[in-house]
Amino acid sequence: MAEVLSQNEIDALLSALSSGDIEADELQGGEEKLKVKYYDFKRPQKFSKDHIRTLELIHDNYARIITNYLTAQLRANVKVKVESVQQITYEEFIHSVPNTTVLTLFKMPPLNGQILLETNEEFVLRVFDVLAGGKGLKKPKLKELTDIEKNLIRHINEGLISNLKLAWEDVVEVFPEVETVETNPALNQTLAPNEPVALITFTVEMFGTNIFINICIPFLSLEKILHKLVMQYWFSEGDDELQRESREKLNSNLKKVSIELSALIGRTSISVGDFLNLEIGDVITLDNKCEDPIEVYVEEQLTYMAKPGLQGKNKAIQIIDYIDKDVENYE
Structure with missing residues (x-):
């Protein structure tokens, strides 16, 4: 927060400036430079x-x-990928698209x-060759599409x-509907030149070659x-009743899981000779007293102390x- 000067301090500064004791540049030296972020209005970033x-993710599935x-x-x-x-x-x-291409507006x-769905002419002619009885292996000669070829690719x-x-x-539930098919992209002026769009480019691997097709979705459409x-939306949306049933089912299934529970009364060590000479009725002294707590293990992990x-x-x-996992030794 900037410091507020009193009237006497303002008069003193003005007097120092007029006498030359203080230069104007010295007063500006302490100011922080503002950080400027460049923004191109011709290419607004509207998609995060x-x-x-x-x-x-959607079009990977597609x-x-x-x-x-x-x-x-x-x-x-x-x-296709x-x-x-x-x-x-x-x-x-x-x-970016060639002059001889097929634009399907829907x-x-x-x-x-x-x-817009853009399928270039090579893709169209190879598909037509196969559907007309050919094998689609040869690279087609680019030419003006006939009405039959246009109807087939439509x-x-x-x-x-x-x-x-x-x-x-x-x-979201969508209902795609084709409107027109055009072969000259220069004549298609459905959007303003600076309108941001999401361009999804696919590689189609067919007949030993890779061909690109594109889907152009305007920001206004989305x-x-x-x-x-936004990914969080997918997980936040849902039926509360379904989520409650899922939690109950999960809890019910977890309760059926068997785990090994063991209690360690104490420890001791004896020599091999004493071990070999053990007989019925012999007493082995443990390191734990009767009133001392004992360790309880769940799946070989120390979890509780008990009596x-x-x-x-x-x-x-x-x-x-209860033994905290971060605590190595119980005191």
């Missing part, structure tokens, strides 16, 4: 690390789902706005998009459910103290 991590889908459709071994999840601007995404209520992409419902069901993309005695006709012990 938790959001990105959750999106990666990659496994569409691996099975594409393998069944193409009757060939296909492997998440390559990266990052926040960029919509302008950067549009500039909605996914209750998420707002349009979401059918495949509708299947890819419909599987998002399974991947997102643990977070804004309404952003709180559900020996009888319960009816049975030998018994009475717990008198």
Whole structure:
């Protein structure tokens, strides 16, 4: 907190400044420099690390789902995995995709706005080659897509998009619906250039080559459910009655677990000769007195101190103290 100067101190400072006894720079020397954090308004960071991590988990699951889908459709071994999840601007995404690509625009209520699935031309033509009777092994010559090829890839992409419902069901129930398919990304201006988006890039390993496909989710689409993309939310949400039943079941099962309980009355040591000469009726003296507490072990871990005695006709012990794990010796 800054010190408040009296009127006399202010007059003295002004007098010293006017006479040259004190320089103005000396008065500023004690001030702390403010730490400035740079912020790029063209690239606002709206997704936290938790959001990105959750999106990666969701689409890891999605990659496994569409691996099975594409393998069944193409009757060939296909492997899909998440390559990266990052926040960029919509302008950067549009500039990163080639001019000859297939953009499938779809909605996914209750998420707002349009979401984009980008499948590049090589992926499309290889899929078309297989479905048309070929083997999809040769790298296709890039060309303008025909109406037949567009309709066929729309059918495949509708299947890819419909599987998002399974991947997102643990977070929110969504209803994917394809709207349009475009082949020129430059003409697609559904978002402002500086709008932040989450870009999920997948690697599709098929026919001996790796091909990238992308899902572009605008921040505006996720804004309404952003709180559900935090890991703590997954564990905090749930049916209280179900949690109570789970705890009761866990407690009930734990009570059935058998453990070994042993009480050590005392210790002693004798020579081998004395041990060999032991006979019925001999008495061995222990290091514990009758009134001294004895050690009680649970699964070979010293846990309690107790007093020996009888319960009816049975030998018994009475717990008198609990041994802290951090205490090595009982005093």
